[in-house]
Amino acid sequence: MTQVLSNKTTTPVLIDARGPRFSAVLTTLVLATALISGQSWILLAQGIVFAIGAFRGPQFTPYAFIFRTLVKPRIKDAAKTEDVRPPQFAQSVGLIFAVVGVAGTLVGIPAIFTIATSFALAAAFLNAAFNFCLGCEIYLLLLRIRKA
Secondary structure, rough: HHHHHHHOOOOOEEEEOOHHHHHEEEEEEEHHHHHHOOOHHHHHHHHHHHHHHHOHHHHOOOOHHHHHHHHHOOOOOOOOEEHHHHHHHHHHHHHHHHHHHHHHHHOOOOOHHHHHHHHHHHHHHHHHHOOOOHHHHHHHHHHHHHHO
């Protein structure tokens, strides 16, 4: 990931790489709750978190605040940092799924809610369980295509 992003002339904002994974754990729990309960307001709340991450950066979300204040002080290992742009793009993808899911409920097609929430849940679970950020990988793929 660093090779692709190192060609930029501006200095990227760096974040603790463990923060997005912690956020993915909380996101997985929230999305699973929304899916099991069928409550679109839970997806809407997660969508707000995605919107903060997409527009301001994942380091400004409530999940990042929890990580910074409660989790990070208890971790003894040195923090590995990563460029904020791929996780921020991943938050944008999550926001799209949340908007589609809530819209599905509003128009009376619950299958859209279920499918959109399931896709977002799958992506969050991949990051939480396997440290594989699907949105980050899509960002890097798009960056490579753009440079080609």
